[in-house]
Amino acid sequence: MKINLQSMKIMNKQMILRYLVENGPTSRAELAKHTKLTPSTVSRIVSELFENDLIEEIGYSEKIGIGRKPIDISVKSKFVSSIIFNVGVEQTTVAVGLLNKEIKSIKEFHTGSLKSFISEVKDTIDYLEGTFPLNELTYIVFAFPGIVNTERARIIYAPNLNWKNVDLKEMIDQKYKIMADNEANLSVLAESLFADDARKSENLFFLYVSQGIGGGAMINHKILRGSGFAGGEVGHITVEARSDIKCHCGNYGCLERYASLILPVVEYEKYGKRLKGKTYAEKFANLVELYIKSEKKAIDALEGFIYYLSIGILNIINTFDPDLIILGGGYNHIWKYFGDEILNRISKRAMPGVLENVKFRDTSFENIEPPVFGSNALAIENIINNLE
Ligand SMILES: [Zn+2]
The missing domain is CATH 3.30.420.40 (ATPase, nucleotide binding domain)
Incomplete structure (x- = not known):
């Protein structure tokens, strides 16, 4: 990428959001210290991230110093980064992933045939729209046991399900962005980010x-x-x-x-x-x-x-x-x-x-399946990398 003033601004913004995702609530002063950006640059970026509805201010910083207690900045705790379908040969688990890396388990359903699966996916998205504050940056992420074209969200071949050449974007036809990857790739991604x-x-x-x-x-x-x-x-x-x-x-x-x-x-x-x-x-x-x-x-x-x-x-x-x-x-x-x-x-x-x-x-993930964490990590990575 050619580095000009605009791309530099975007990179700094991405860096601040990434820092908040990885490290949790942080004061403006600490953000400046850790990112080596000037306090005024941090302030400007924080205002932009507020406008994008990605962050919020929470209480007072726990790190009490001398004088006024700073307010912490945090990624918005209710920001839904992903709706996750972890597709197994027998059962599919559904979860909602948040920008603060939390996972909320929603339900399980019998994976069944491709047709019944797609219809269950659509119903689930409808239900979640009424329950969670989904937004235009929310990704729908599928984890599959098989070979997946990750760039096009296309299942090339899932041998144990016998699904071939499935174009998920076309079949699900949603206003949300759709991503898909292999369950083991998502698991290795989750470990590499969290362990x-x-x-x-x-x-x-x-x-x-x-x-x-x-x-x-x-x-x-x-x-x-x-x-x-x-x-x-x-x-x-x-x-x-x-x-x-x-x-x-x-x-x-x-x-x-x-x-x-x-x-x-x-x-x-x-x-x-x-x-x-x-x-x-x-x-x-x-x-x-x-x-x-x-x-x-x-x-x-x-x-x-x-x-x-x-x-x-x-x-x-x-x-x-x-x-x-x-x-x-x-x-x-x-x-x-x-x-x-x-x-x-x-x-x-x-x-x-x-x-x-x-x-x-x-695996370091005992109670929630590793691809579920990986799916949310993939969505968060994309949200950060597509910031403007
Ligand atoms: Zn084989």
Whole structure:
């Protein structure tokens, strides 16, 4: 971008809003100190942000100094930055994301067919229009298990839903801006914005384990999208080359056919005992409870999952050489309960030295699904970057 006075003004405004989003309520004086802008520039930008209805003044600053107590500036607490649809193979969760990074969970619905899904989305937006102060900057963001053209909000292929070439802008036809991305990419984005270790990480990988398996790679702080938006899709790396288990993607022996949450649940229920829960994710959580209690059948049912997940993770390490691998998705405690076992298996197969630089952990988002935070982060990034 050519730097002239106008673009400089915009960049400063973006910097102030970004600071407020990231750091919370701040006084004008502190804003000037941290952004190294002059107090008069800060005052002018703050007035503009007031006019844009993006910020508000709140009480008095807690940092009491000598003399008059300054008033804090904050991003508007009710500013809706995003309506989020986190689309799973079985259930879709709906949430509202605010500019102050808060998330309000709204509801869940059965994902179903594309037609019923689109109609449910439209009804939900209608309902939210009556409930929340949506505005012209509010984004509608979709997180999908599949390959998504993020620039055009187009689903290229979601194998587990069997949705192909879906133009969301056309189908939903809303006055709001629509964005879509892959759930694992949104998860890696969320971690990189909200978690310290991920923010510092040069090469980060999010392994999204749910009814399928997805992957989000952030290489040198940038999401690896690939030339056709399928970068990092490790669910479809071949782990059994001679397998006759066909995958939705058309290939045989894919990782997600062996290490998703589905297989161990099916394995266990083969013994005639039903697991508690409506979805595979809930049933998997129940299966882990039995595993922790050392129930023999639960241990047996999870053996293949642990084995193939280890193979998958080793392939990720050998391909991307990340410094941090984060696991999460439909179940967010995989590393807590299976980490030692997985590491033990990987270390027997890894090249000398490659494991030294990589750390593993579960996602930092326990109660709200990671792509939901990522979707709001994506919307906030766009709101900031499109400021004028
Ligand atoms: Zn596949």
